[in-house]
Amino acid sequence: MKLDYKEIGRRIAHRRKQLGLKQATVEEMADIGEKYLSCIERATSTPSTEVLMRLAIALDTTPDEFLVGTVRQQDEAWRDVAELLRPLSPDQLSLAQSFLTWLNEQPPK
Incomplete structure (x- = not known):
């Protein structure tokens, strides 16, 4: 499988903008x-795997959102629960x- 770094970059930018973050903030x-x-x-x-992982953490998502464009629904459910617990x-x-x-x-029922 060949990675499309243009698409990966677009997905990262989309997620960053979705969260209302500036590039400098995410870099930090x-x-x-x-x-x-x-x-x-x-x-x-071309970002390394480590950089993709750091960006995923900073942007509160999983690397697969950047690499293949999807976040598993289970990950979304976990994120929703985590947001409820955070405060x-x-x-x-x-x-x-x-x-x-x-x-x-x-x-289980």
């Missing part, structure tokens, strides 16, 4: 060099963990 979050993201988005530079206090997180442990012990 992903700990990559200044202007490197611009080069990746325009396909004038909780330590006590609330403990309660959520207890509930999830109980729920996991229930037989």
Whole structure:
């Protein structure tokens, strides 16, 4: 399978814009060099696997969104749950963990 770096760059740019982030902000979050993201988005530079992973983390997605253009629905569900948990206090997180442990012990229907 040959990777289309133009398309990968377009997908990265789309996700960044979807989140309302500037290139410089994402570069800082992903700990990559200044202007490197611009080069990746325009396909004038080929990102390493490590850089793709850092960008995926910074842009709160999975590398497959960039590589093949899809985010598995299961990943979306996990992301939605994570977003609900993010603002909780330590006590609330403990309660959520207890509930999830109980729920996991229930037989599937």
